[in-house]
Amino acid sequence: MFKKRAAELRSALVQLGPAFVKIAQAVSSRPEMDYEAEAQNGLKFRKLFGQLPDVVIPDMYLELSSRRVLIMEWVEGQKLSEVKDLHLVEVGLYCSLTQLLESGFYHADPHPGNLLRTYDGKLAYLDFGMMGEFKQDLRDGLIEACLHLVNREFDALAGDFVTLGLLPPTAQTSDVAQALTGVFQNAVTKGIRNISFGDLSGNLGRTMYKFKFQIPSYFSLVIRSLAVLEGVALSSDPNYKVLGSSYPWIARKVLTDSSPQLRSTLQALLYKDGTFRIDRLESLITESLRSTTNETLSGREEKADKQSRLAMKRILKFTLSEQGDFVRDILLEELAKGMDALNRATFEKAASGVISRLPITFSLPPRLVEDEDIKNLETLRRLMLVLSDGLTKEQNQGLEKGNYLLREVDIQMTWNDAVVVLQKLGSSKEFLPMLSVILELPASAQQQSFRLPVDLTGRLASRIIARTIRRLVL
Numbered sequence: 001m002f003k004k005r006a007a008e009l010r011s012a013l014v015q016l017g018p019a020f021v022k023i024a025q026a027v028s029s030r031p032e033m034d035y036e037a038e039a040q041n042g043l044k045f046r047k048l049f050g051q052l053p054d055v056v057i058p059d060m061y062l063e064l065s066s067r068r069v070l071i072m073e074w075v076e077g078q079k080l081s082e083v084k085d086l087h088l089v090e091v092g093l094y095c096s097l098t099q100l101l102e103s104g105f106y107h108a109d110p111h112p113g114n115l116l117r118t119y120d121g122k123l124a125y126l127d128f129g130m131m132g133e134f135k136q137d138l139r140d141g142l143i144e145a146c147l148h149l150v151n152r153e154f155d156a157l158a159g160d161f162v163t164l165g166l167l168p169p170t171a172q173t174s175d176v177a178q179a180l181t182g183v184f185q186n187a188v189t190k191g192i193r194n195i196s197f198g199d200l201s202g203n204l205g206r207t208m209y210k211f212k213f214q215i216p217s218y219f220s221l222v223i224r225s226l227a228v229l230e231g232v233a234l235s236s237d238p239n240y241k242v243l244g245s246s247y248p249w250i251a252r253k254v255l256t257d258s259s260p261q262l263r264s265t266l267q268a269l270l271y272k273d274g275t276f277r278i279d280r281l282e283s284l285i286t287e288s289l290r291s292t293t294n295e296t297l298s299g300r301e302e303k304a305d306k307q308s309r310l311a312m313k314r315i316l317k318f319t320l321s322e323q324g325d326f327v328r329d330i331l332l333e334e335l336a337k338g339m340d341a342l343n344r345a346t347f348e349k350a351a352s353g354v355i356s357r358l359p360i361t362f363s364l365p366p367r368l369v370e371d372e373d374i375k376n377l378e379t380l381r382r383l384m385l386v387l388s389d390g391l392t393k394e395q396n397q398g399l400e401k402g403n404y405l406l407r408e409v410d411i412q413m414t415w416n417d418a419v420v421v422l423q424k425l426g427s428s429k430e431f432l433p434m435l436s437v438i439l440e441l442p443a444s445a446q447q448q449s450f451r452l453p454v455d456l457t458g459r460l461a462s463r464i465i466a467r468t469i470r471r472l473v474l
Contacts, residue, residue, distance in 0.1 A: 035070035036062075041128035042072060048103050049125075054091045056124040075124045081112035084236040088123045092229050093242060095123070097249045100222060101143060104134040108221045110228050132221050138164060140261045142222075146250050147269060151280060152188055154180045156268075165216040167208075176211055183207045252288035256323040263326055275375065276334050278382050285327070289314045313437045320445035331383065332452070336459035338380025341373035 039060040046057035058073035065071050080088060092115060099106035107114070109130040116124040145160035147153075158176035161167045167176060183204055204213070215223070226242050233240035254262050269284075270277055318324045319331060348369050438449050 034067055035065055036067050038129045039065050039070055039072070041131045044105065045107065045125065045128055045131070048105060049095055049098065052091075052095055052098065054088070054122045055095055056118055056122045058124070058126070075116060075118065075126065077116035077118040077124055079112050080115040080117050080123065081232050081235065083117050085117055085121075086233060086236040086240070088117055088121075089229055089233040089236065089240070090245065091123045092232075093226075093245055094249065095125075096225055096229060097246060100134055100225070101139050101250070101253060104136065104139055106132050106134060106221075106225065108132040108225070110225050112228065112232060115228075115232070132218060134218065134222075136259075137261075138218070140259055140265075143250055143254060143262060144265050146247065147254060147265065149184060149188065150247060151269060152185065153269075154178075154184070157184075164219065166213060166219065168212050168214075171211050176208075179207055179211065248287045251284045255284055255288050255318075255327055258326075266326070270330065276337075276379055278334075278379050281327070281330070282382075285315055285318070289318065313440065316437055316449075317441055317445055320441065320448040332455055332459060334376075334379055335383060335456055336463055337376040338383065339456070339460050340463045341369065341376040342380065344373055345369050345377060 039062055042058065042060045043062075046059065049055055050057040056075065058075050060073075061071040080092070092110075096106070096110070107125060107128070107130075109127060110125070114125065114127045116126065118124050141160055141163040145157060145164065148157040148160060154177040155173065157180055158167075158171075158173040161176065161180075162169055162171060162173070226246075230240065230242040233242070254266055257263070270280055319328045438446060441449070
């Protein structure tokens with residue numbers, strides 16, 4: 001009798017409007033089921049993620065719902081797993097990463113039956129009975145773990161595993177780091193886009209069991225969420241890897257997030273023993289800007305531009321934006337170091353030239369240019385190349401292979417090398433492309449660019465004054 005009445009009620013409600021009705025059993029085997037709570041989850045999920053491009057979250061009709069009856073907007077479509085739509089998989093990945101790493105409120109049961117491709121080509125989420133909360137420290141910890149993995153910082157990755165609750169605090173991180181090197185070294189060297197999420201999880205579990213490796217409940221839901229998307233994607237593209245598609249989002253997040261923890265992580269990633277590792281900044285900026293997910297969703301790519309000019313424009317637009325303020329501060333500091341070294345190299349070169357032409361032999365004064373200055377000159381040259389030429393041939397080849405880790409160069413420059421750098425920087429053609437692109441940027445970015453010379457001059461003057469005081473005191 002109840003089933004008959006429930007069917008009649010459902011039919012009547014559907015006739016009244018575009019609503020989807022879930023009817024609870026009169027005697028439920030799941031007493032914890034509460035459709036009022038599910039409706040609240042759905043409303044929160046819709047508020048947080050309903051505005052994402054190509055994402056549909058059905059509305060909830062609270063006034064018609066109760067603890068035993070849930071009425072929501074009617075959504076029609078096909079299961080995502082039954083259609084080959086890689087674009088919607090990317091949309092789902094973008095939405096999942098936003099849930100997990102941005103807001104911390106995520107859909108914990110995204111099996112194929114809960115993901116629909118609507119008839120107008122959008123991704124619809126259903127069933128909000130099982131949701132998860134991801135705390136800020138865990139969100140930051142997961143991002144840090146991904147960065148340390150890609151950059152092969154296995155000592156730091158071992159600490160991340162403790163932070164995430166995958167290992168107990170008593171674990172010997174040195175031994176863990178050695179084990180992680182064995183698990184990840186070869187895979188990461190080939191490129192993160194070649195790492196299968198399922199294989200990685202399996203290899204990790206088999207290797208780490210002796211360290212009391214464990215999967216917290218929250219982490220199992222995260223793994224499930226990403227594994228479902230990778231499984232759906234494989235039906236469209238056998239070579240699809242969810243980790244590879246996730247990294248551009250993570251790179252953009254760490255470059256733009258104002259979290260003190262992530263900014264500290266970025267600093268540690270870019271500097272080693274006080275030396276700026278420009279390769280890593282190049283890699284992060286390049287990956288954050290080439291995110292296929294973001295490009296596809298925005299639909300604003302300027303395809304008519306050449307690749308190098310477009311890359312340069314996007315790099316400048318990012319670094320001159322409010323989101324890029326932290327990275328801009330790092331770049332300005334490195335530019336000040338480079339310009340300071342350039343001034344010293346110029347003076348030394350000019351003095352050497354004058355003395356060599358004098359008829360009387362003079363002993364050369366002590367060298368002004370130190371080893372640190374030579375490194376700063378090389379950093380300055382590479383910064384100018386990135387900003388003036390966009391992506392290099394080496395970068396493009398690395399991206400095509402899916403290798404996000406650019407080769408780190410151990411700079412061993414001679415004085416002659418420094419002279420070559422000096423000559424290249426003196427050429428106006430290094431700067432003209434950058435200046436022409438700045439004129440095409442939004443007004444706010446152009447205004448920010450006009451303030452850069454003043455900021456840079458102030459930093460340069462501070463370095464010169466500080467060095468002069470040190471020499472007078474010492």
